Amino acid sequence: MKAFDHAAAAAARTHQDSLTKPPGSLGRLEDLAVFMAGWQGRDRPRLDRAQALVFAGNHGVVAQGVNPFPAEVTALMVRNFRAGGAAINQLCRIAGADLSVVPLDLDRPTVDFTQAAAMTRPEVEAAMTAGAEAVDPQADVVILGEMGIGNSTVAAVLAAATFGGAAVDWVGPGTGATGDILSNKLRAVDAGLALHRPETALDTLAAFGGREQAAICGAIRRARQLGLPVILDGFICTAAAAVLTRDDPDALAHCLIGHESAEPGHRRLIDCLQKQPILSLDLRLGEGSGAAIALMVLRAALSCHNDMATFAEAGIG
Incomplete structure (x- = not known):
C-alpha cells in the first residue's frame, strides 16, 4: 500500500x-x-484522467419490504446509465470523468441478511476482485458510486456493525421509505445485528452484503495500492468504505468524502471517520452524483x- x-x-x-x-x-x-x-x-498534482465507477447489486433483504421500489429497478437503472440518461451521466460529462458501470450478478441477489449471511467469503472476494479490476491504473483520481434497490438498508447495518448503535441510529428514508416500509427497515437492521456478530471487514461484508459494497471496498484497496486518490459518494458508498477501517484505521486516508448527503446517518458516519465532506447539497440520489460534483471543486482547486x-x-x- x-x-x-x-x-x-x-x-x-x-x-x-x-x-x-x-x-x-x-x-x-x-x-x-x-x-x-x-x-x-x-x-x-493533475487531473488529466478522472474515472467514475458505479457498482450495482441486488439484495435479498428487499424481501422484508424495506424499499418502495422492486429489485427489478436496479437492472433498469443500469440500462439507463449505459444509455446516458441518468444524473450521473450528465454530471460526469461536465466534470470530465469517464464513467464505467459494473453490474454484479443482478440476477442473483444476496441472501436476506435477517435469515442468514448475505454472502459467502468466496462471493465477497469475487466482488472485491471485480471492484479492484475495474480501477484504471492510469487515472489521476477515482470516483465511486453505487446502485442497488435496498442498499440503504445494507448501508445502515454496515454502519451499525462498524461503529455501534442500533437501527434507529442509522436508518433513514433512502429512496423515500415512510410508514410501514420505514418500520420494516428498522426491524430488518436490528434483526441482522442480533443474528450476526462479525469482527473483520471481510466477515462484515459477508454477513450483510452487498456485492456493490464489497466491490467498492475492493476498488478502494486497489486505489491505495496504486496511490490514487478516491472521492467517495454519499451514505451508502461511505458506509461500505468504512467497513475497511475494521481491519486498518488508516484504510481511507487516501479518500475524500464528496458530499454530506441528506440521509440522516451520513453526518454521524462522517463524524465517526473524522473527515470533512467537500460539499453539502442535500443530495440523496447515490450513483456517485455528489462525488462527481465534488470533482468539479477539486478541478477548481488544482487549476x-x-x-x-x-x-x-x-x-x-
Whole structure:
C-alpha cells in the first residue's frame, strides 16, 4: 500500500504560499491541492484522467419490504446509465470523468441478511476482485458510486456493525421509505445485528452484503495500492468504505468524502471517520452524483494551484 508523500505535500504547500493571494485565503481549495499532491507524489498534482465507477447489486433483504421500489429497478437503472440518461451521466460529462458501470450478478441477489449471511467469503472476494479490476491504473483520481434497490438498508447495518448503535441510529428514508416500509427497515437492521456478530471487514461484508459494497471496498484497496486518490459518494458508498477501517484505521486516508448527503446517518458516519465532506447539497440520489460534483471543486482547486502566478512571476513584492 502506498503512503502519503509528505515531501510532495510540503512542496505543494510552499508553492501555495507563493501564489498571488494571502496565504490560506483559498481555504479548503488549498488543502485539497496539498492532499492531491501528497497522494499523487508530485507538487503539481493533475487531473488529466478522472474515472467514475458505479457498482450495482441486488439484495435479498428487499424481501422484508424495506424499499418502495422492486429489485427489478436496479437492472433498469443500469440500462439507463449505459444509455446516458441518468444524473450521473450528465454530471460526469461536465466534470470530465469517464464513467464505467459494473453490474454484479443482478440476477442473483444476496441472501436476506435477517435469515442468514448475505454472502459467502468466496462471493465477497469475487466482488472485491471485480471492484479492484475495474480501477484504471492510469487515472489521476477515482470516483465511486453505487446502485442497488435496498442498499440503504445494507448501508445502515454496515454502519451499525462498524461503529455501534442500533437501527434507529442509522436508518433513514433512502429512496423515500415512510410508514410501514420505514418500520420494516428498522426491524430488518436490528434483526441482522442480533443474528450476526462479525469482527473483520471481510466477515462484515459477508454477513450483510452487498456485492456493490464489497466491490467498492475492493476498488478502494486497489486505489491505495496504486496511490490514487478516491472521492467517495454519499451514505451508502461511505458506509461500505468504512467497513475497511475494521481491519486498518488508516484504510481511507487516501479518500475524500464528496458530499454530506441528506440521509440522516451520513453526518454521524462522517463524524465517526473524522473527515470533512467537500460539499453539502442535500443530495440523496447515490450513483456517485455528489462525488462527481465534488470533482468539479477539486478541478477548481488544482487549476488555482497549478495556473495562478506567483508573486515573483507577477513582479509583486
